[in-house]
Structures are given as C-alpha cells and as structure tokens.
Amino acid sequence: MTRSGIVAHLMRRTAPGPRGGLLLGNLAEVAQGRMFELLHHMWRAHGDISCARVGTRLLYLVVHPDHIQHVLVTRRENYTKAMHRAAPLIGDGLPASNGELWARQRKLLTPRFQVGALPRFAPPLRGAMERQLGRWQQAAARGDELDLADEMVALTLDAILGSLLGERLDDEEARLRAAIRDAVDFVAASGQVFRVPLSWPTRRNQRFLAALAVIDDFIHRAIEAHRGRPEGDPDLLTFLLRHVGDDPHAPATAKLVRDEAVSLLLGGHESTAQALTWLLYCLDLHPEAKARVMDEVDTFGDALPTVADRNRFPFLAAAVQEALRLYPPFWAFPRHVVADDELGGYLVPAGATVMLCPYLTHRHPALWEAPERFSPERFLGGVAQGRARASYLPFGYGPRTCIGNHMATAEIVLATAAILRRFTVERVHHAPVTAEFSTTLRPRGGIRVKLTSRQAASASAT
C-alpha cells in the first residue's frame, strides 16, 4: 500500500474504538499477546461493534449476532480466511482455504463427518478410551498427580490418529504430541494480526520449523504407508488419497493430501481436549450439576458407552453445550475484508480484519440471562430457545461451521461419561482456574488432578 493509500485507509475508520498510540495504535497489546485484553476493553468501552488500529491495519470487533450473521453468512464472500495464521502449518487445508478450493474440499469431506458417519468413529474412539482408562487405573493406584489438559490431549490425539490412520503408533505419539504442541504454540504466539516473517531466523521460528519437520515426516511416512490401500471402509487418510489424489508425482495433490491430513489431525484433537478439560472443571465447581450428570452416568452402568449411546445422557449433553458457551476453545477467530462494506452502520474498509469473539458473544448480558453462571439447564430444550442462532457459536457459524462438530460433541459426551463412571477426579489445588487466551482457550498453568477409582473406593467402603 502506498503512503497516501495508508493515510486514506486510516482516515476512513468510523466505528468507535480505543485511541491507542499515535504511531502504532494498539500494536503493542497485540504483539505482546494481549489480544483478549484489547478485545474485552473494546467491547466494554465501545459496544457491540468497535475498531482499533493495530500498526497500519484496522481491527474490527464484532460481538452482536446480527453482525456475526452478516460476516459469516449474508456477505461471507466479502469476509474470507485469507492470511490464516495457521497457514504455515496447515497450508491449504480446509480451515485455511477459500473460494473454489474450499468449496470442493468441503463437499468432499462433509459426508465423512455427518451424524450418519459417526459409527465409523466408534472403534478409534473406543480404543482411545480403553487405553486412557487403563492408564488412569494405574495412575489412580499409584496416587499420581496428573495434568488434566495434558491427559485430555493424549486421549483426543489417540482418537483422531485412529480415525485418520486406522491404526496406532505407540512409540511415536509422545514425540508427535510435543511437536504439535510447539507448532500450535507458535501459531498462538504469531498473533492474529501481526506476524514476524517465517524467514527471520528467530528462536521461535526455528523451534516451529523443527516441530513442522517432525509433523511432516510423520505425515509423509503415513501417506506412503497408505498409498494404494484396497477399497473398503477406509480411514480418513486412505479416503483423502483416493479422492484428492494418490499420485506421488503430482506435487499439488500430494501437498493437498498432506495439508488436509494435518488440518484434521490438529483440528480434530486440541480443541476437543480443551473442551473436555473445561467441562470437567465446571462440573467440579458445580456439585449440583455434577450430581445430575452422575445420575445419568450411573444409570447407564459399567459398559463403555459407544457412539450409539450418545443420546442417553441429555443433561450431560446440555452441560457440554454450557461448558462450550463459557469456555469456547476457539475463543476468537478472524476474517479478512475483501472490499469496502457497511456493517452495523459503519464503514468496514477493504484490507481490515474483522474479529469474531465467541467468548464475548457467549457472555453478552443482552443475549444470556446471568451469563457468567454455569447452568446446563439453559440448553435442555435445545440450543436455540428463541435466541438469534448466531449468539451461540462455539463451532463457528454459517457454511464454514466446524466440520467435526458432531464428532467432537459425541467424543466429549462419551469420554466424560466413561471417565466419571470410573473415577472421581479431584483437583489438587482448589483456587479458581483462569483462562489463557492462546490459539485455543486453555486453563492457565494447567489443572492438576488426582484420581480415585470409584470401584476401589466402593469396595473398600463395603
């Protein structure tokens, strides 16, 4: 952009917002990882639509469902995912692609993630739960202290690896998990609006590139091993190879298979793990809600619940929705403005970034009664209940809604039921946990827990 272009761009800022510094606006907050603080301040001080300047860029915050509807549905072609911050990691995978490529890939993948396809997910999920529960039996017997979020990542990574590959890889999982963690941390630290180019030899960039090499090596070996697998009921990777392309000499399709596989691997576990963690935390804080969940879980009995049983836990399912309301793992996500538009009576110029923030929309007092209260009852009659649909968007909204939402919801319900049937999960420190607004919403410092086997406890009580 030329200098006069930049000046013209900045002169057109119309929505209210913080003044920020004369030269850099609110760049410091964003560069220092205080994006949430900035957005929260913008909303509290300036209302449902506001605008800050971050360096030379304009950043709009949109909190009201009518404006969310406009951005994600009505005028969605004007609000794209160009410059997705995870692009260095997932390339042109579904979450980062746009236009024709996105439409084609979405159409291809959708049938694999619809409710009717959930039974395919049952064996990998069951396997992952059995292994997790087995590890936890041992940890409980030893009296180990565990980090709940780490444990949930181990569970959900195991489940998505099973869906993706149709098999397990015991020996590699820990290394892969560490690499994914580093890569995701990098994406978080690279900021939603301002980024250091990957070519700069900073320590952070080098660490990311090392993590990327581990992930790529893993995926490329998996792709080689899955080439030419026979027809049947394929795992996701075989499906991608069959439908995107299986020719190792066609670099564009080989890259797309890699990008989709990495997208599903990452999208398919980190946020689900955080959702599980926050749900268990909320239940720990609210004994009356937990008691209702325990009634359902205990009525179900000792068998491991499967995908077919997921509707047998209505209160637990409502608690999942409520935990996702208070702690949406994707607490904010951006769109890039393609052409000038009017939004809520304000000009939104081409080149600006619009930030959607489910965390704030989900706690909006005009949309939710007692928004800070954990109250699963509000979801017992379904999600809508006379509210604008865009007021609840833990899985996004509109055509780009999370493709894995059914899979994730089933996984959270079933894993929680299985865990709570077998273990009492007790926090080691009882102080309230605060949220870390990273790529996903994580409990700051983790949540240390101790497990007691309910079987062992009831045996010793008799």
Ligand code: HEM
């Ligand atoms: C609780 C768990 C999950 C949460 C909270 C979540 C949240 C989201 C959100 C908010 C979006 C939309 C982002 C945007 O519009 O910019 C999204 C997109 C996506 N998610 Fe999820 N997700 C979860 C689980 C999963 C799972 C299990 C998978 C796959 C196995 C998955 C794969 C994807 C993909 C591929 C997209 C991109 C869809 C597109 O752009 O067409 N997610 N997710």
